[in-house]
Amino acid sequence: MKKEDENLELLFKKFDNQWDIEELNTGHKERFMVKLSSIKYLRNYFLLLAIAACIMLFFGLSLFYNEKNKITEFQFASKETKQTDSIFTIIINKELEKLNEKKSPENKKIIADALKQMKILDQDYEKIIKELERNGESKQIIYAMLSNLQTRISFLQSVLKHVEKNDQLIYIQNEKTL
CATH class of the missing domain: 1.20.1270 (Substrate Binding Domain Of Dnak; Chain:A; Domain 2)
Known part of the structure; x- marks a missing residue:
C-alpha cells in the first residue's frame, strides 16, 4: 500500500507543470447561474406542455368513445x-x-x-x-x-x-x- 502511494506521488510530480490551473473569468458564477435558471424554466415549460398534451389526448379519446356510444x-x-x-x-x-x-x-x-x-x-x-x-x-x-x-x-x-x-x-x- 505504501508503494502505491509513492507511485502516485511520483506520477503527480512528473505531471506537475502540465496541470490546467488557469483562473476563471470574472462573472463566471453569475453566467452559470443564469444558464442554470433558464434550464429550470425550460423544464417547467416542457412539464406544462406535457400535461396539456395529456389533457388534450384524454379529451380527444373521451369524445371518440362518447361518439361511438351515441351511435344508436x-x-x-x-x-x-x-x-x-x-x-x-x-x-x-x-x-x-x-x-x-x-x-x-x-x-x-x-x-x-x-x-x-x-x-x-x-x-x-x-x-x-x-x-x-x-x-x-x-x-x-x-x-x-x-x-x-x-x-x-x-x-x-x-x-x-x-x-x-x-x-x-x-x-x-x-x-x-x-
Whole structure:
C-alpha cells in the first residue's frame, strides 16, 4: 500500500507543470447561474406542455368513445322502421320517467327489479338491431323489434299499475292507523 502511494506521488510530480490551473473569468458564477435558471424554466415549460398534451389526448379519446356510444340509430333500416323505433323509444322513455317519479322507500325494490328486467329487454333489443344491420330488414326481424318494443311498454305500464296499487294500499293502511 505504501508503494502505491509513492507511485502516485511520483506520477503527480512528473505531471506537475502540465496541470490546467488557469483562473476563471470574472462573472463566471453569475453566467452559470443564469444558464442554470433558464434550464429550470425550460423544464417547467416542457412539464406544462406535457400535461396539456395529456389533457388534450384524454379529451380527444373521451369524445371518440362518447361518439361511438351515441351511435344508436341503425343504418340499414328504412325510414318507417326508424320512425317507429323513435316513437316507441319516446313512449318508453316517458314511462321510465313516470316510474322514476314513483320512487319511494316502499317501491324501491319493485322499481329496481323492473329496471333490471328492462336492461335485459334492452340487451335483447340491441341483438335485434345488430341482426337488422347484419341481414337487412325482414318480416321476422321487424316483428321481433316491434314485439320487443311493445313488451317493454306493456311491462312498464304494468309495473306502474303495480306501484300505484302499492301506494294506495300503503295510504289506506296509514289512514286506518290514524
